[in-house]
Amino acid sequence: MPDLLASAMIRPMAQELGVPDLIRAVEVLRQSGQAQAVGALYATWIQQHQSDPLLYAVLFNYAVTLADGEQLDAARMCLERAIALNADFMPAYINLGRVYERMGNVGLALAQWSAALARMSSVNGPAITHKTTTLNQSARALEAADQDEAAEQMLRHSLELDSSQREAVQHLVALRQRQCEWPVILPSERVAHRTLMRGLSPLSAAALADDPLLQLAVACHYNRSDVGVPEERASLSVTAGARPLRVGYLSSDLREHAVGYLMTEVFALHDKEKVETFAYYSGPDARDPLHAHFKSTAHHFESLTHLDDRTAARRIAQDGVQILVDLNGYTREARLKVVAQRPAPVIVNWLGFPGTMASPYHHYIVADDYIVPESHELYYSEKVLRLPCYQPSLRSRQVAAHTPSRREVGLPDDAMVYCCFNGVHKLNAFTYDRWLSILTRVSGSVLWLLASNEATHARLRDYAARRGIAKERIVFAQKLANPFHLARYALADLFLDTTPYGAHTTASDALWMGVPVLTLSGRSFASRVCGSLARAAGIPELVTGSPEEYVEMAVHFGTDRGALHPYRERLRASRDSCTLFDMPLLVRQLEGLYERMWDDHENGRLPRPDLKNLDAYLEVGSEVVHDALEIQTVADYHGFWREKLAKRHEHRPVERDDRLLSADVLAAWD
Helix, strand or coil, X not given: CHHHHCHHHHHHHXXXXXXXXXXXXXXXXXXXXXHHHHHHHHHHHHXXXXXXXXXXXXXHHHHHHHHHCCCHHHHHHHHHHHHHHCCCCHHHHHHXXXXXXXXXXXXXXXXXXXXXXXXXXXXXXXHHHHHHHHHHHHHHHHHHCCCHHHXXXXXXXXXXXXXXXXXXXXXXXXXXXXXXXXXXXCCCCCCXXXXXXXXXXXXXXXXXXXXXXXXXXXXXXHHHHHHCCCCCCCCCCCCCCCXXXXXXXXXXXXXXXXXXXXXXXXXHHCCCCCEEEEEEECCCCCCCHHHHHHHHHCCEEEECCCCCHHHXXXXXHHCCCCEEEECCCCCCCCCHHHHCXXXXXXXXXXXXXXXXXXXXCCCEEEEECCCCCHHHHHHCCCEXXXXXXXXXXXXXXXXCCCCXXXXXXXXXXXXXXXXXXXXXXXXXXXXXXXXXXXXHHCCXXXXXXXXXXXXXXXXXXXXXXXXXXXXXXEEEECCCCHXXXXXXXXXXXXXXXXXXXXXXXXXXXXXXXXXXEEEECCCCHHHHHHHHHHHHHXXXXXXXXXXXXXXXXXXXXXXXXXXXXXXXXXXXXXXXXXXHHCHHHHHHHHHHHHHHHHXXXXXXXXXXXXXXXXXXXXXXXXXXXXXXXXHHHXXXXXXXHHHHHHHHHHHCCCCCCCCCCCHHHHHHHC
């Protein structure tokens, strides 16, 4: 980035940068060998941000740069000012002592270090625990108040004190994803890249990279570390050969929720001669109409919300449930410690979580031929069973009668409107760069995104502006009740999907409303769902397999909007007959899968989840910098992984497994 050296660029650049962006810009300058520009940028930023609450930290960083350049007196003044601004900022005392020592004044150096020790005299184990707890609680409160940047600083402070806090790591990474803070995985001196990667939640891993082997390893590690081993297994009371099959659905989302909308018709469509449904609700107290609908359509409805894990597991077991369908997986308010007690003989992962559970007790995962082709089964610990399309849908969506005009929602009347109503936590730099490339090539086009918060909006618009895209071409749609949200879909020309975590319910909504969806499929479950839905809706041509194909197709439609009309017509004409919205077909096929599962159980064929070597996969996968490498574009994905596993094998041998490490592979390494 040689243009950043120009002095004319420094002042406006410094003016617009927040502290996190400033740190990233400095790192870019350093890596490109522009050390002189680093000092100029710091000095200008400090001059323009005298009241910034993090000024002390920037002064500290600038002092490091000055000291590296042997400007010791200037470094001393910066550090003294940092201490004056924040007398509890220990690194400033430490570095000031070092500067004095280098200047030959050991007495003043010792004085600084003594001052630091005096301030830390009360540091002990309980004090650290109390402080990290307070910081973490403060972060949650700040996030709830849309103070994301302040929340992030709290979490970073907490992790600097104790980097082993898995929940804090998960919160930090999810927060950075929600803010579109790239790179998402941002290590520091005391919190290593590996620590952040090993602390990932499975949902964050799904959004971070199209790396299903890493996702498998992360899910297994999360299950061991965060779910753990139950004190006991539930005592089952299942009657052999019982019919109809007793099928339990465990979910926190049987209410006004995306999964709730998808499940709306399932209970009522079950054949009572084949399946007796038990709905186990584990979410917050709910009184909405959809929650009431589930209560009336399930054969049995039980709230587990206020039951402890042991009691909840016993309740399911006492009901004689034969097959328990986990509709949460690794999502919010899941009751995995209930599932871990194995309250039913057969346990199924379906719908709520887009990936493998990598647990010892989930026997099956329900997918379809596109989401998990046979060649991808090695990425899953469960046995894969398939529906025609894995996702149920709601055929009675309520759409507001009034369709707003483009002008009413802030869109230009005649422009090509690309939309994406996925949550912005699914957006990464690789996808956004592709979108900006599309906007660059399609004159006057706009990108219509679902609203987040103002800081994130500003970050995305500034990012676009730095790539030559006018900020007003990034438009945000305020969140609305679903009927009004659906009505405005008519204003969009083409839905652009994210990758590696694509649209799920959002894609169903777009397709139901007749809006073509362009998606880029990868290898992982979450990256292939939208492709499955588009194919099931009858527009397989819009499922692309490479970033280049995705961009070229989006540009083609942007420069020839008429080319989209046949897809719109096809979606409208086939809505009542396509596989995607054929709920009776889905439920009949689902019942057939349940029969197969129970037959496996009764005949001793219940699959055993394969968790071998996943500690080794996590170890090597955690070293990959996914923010710098879009692994979805790596052609020889298995070769990429084998190369890393081979290096690990040299020092700590791995066992044979049924994924990448066959006996022949290991023999060649040895």
